Amino acid sequence: RGAMMQSRSGGIDWETIARGMVDFTTQFSIGADVAQALEGMTTLGRRCFYYRTNLIGDVVLPESITNLNNAEAFYYCTSVTSVTIGANCATINATVFQSMGLSMKALIINRATPPTLNSGTPLSGTPSCIIYVPDDAVETYKAAQYWDYYASGRIKGISELPTT
DSSP: OBOOOBOTTSSBOHHHHHTTOSOTTBOOOOOTTHHHHHTTOOBOOTTTTTTOTTOOEEEEOOTTOOEEOSTTTTTTOTTEEEEEEOTTOOEEOTTTTTTOOTTOOEEEEOOSSOOEEOSSOTTTTOTTOEEEEOGGGHHHHHHSTTGGGGTTTTEEEGGGSOOO
16 A cells, blocks of 8 residues: 655645646545645646545535546546536546446536537446536537437436435
């Protein structure tokens, strides 16, 4: 097991992790405070959470994230159940959420205009994941390039998000 990265204040050095500068043996987990910890960052580094099977539960990205264009940010994070993306995220790389597995149940995107996908299918390897978008944007997502792949039953309005 690798040592936990510590910031000068004694907590996890989230900036280093988010920039993808931590080898995948470093152990850490994300709690409900990830959005606060990453606040101010506009992007996540390539493979920043790569193979982090210790990331459990829901991940809420801060509104400051404007693009998820770096490859494999959440690749093989097989214990994450949902990821929420703020309204400011305009681009998503097709491999950001690749191979997250059966635990990934929801990708929640709070942006009315579909983020640009560079290509392909961003939820490859996550067959049970539903994409929840603003209710009035469902048809826009279903018609958008690359999002249309999920038009048949996998894009739903946020009001349909289960409340458990």
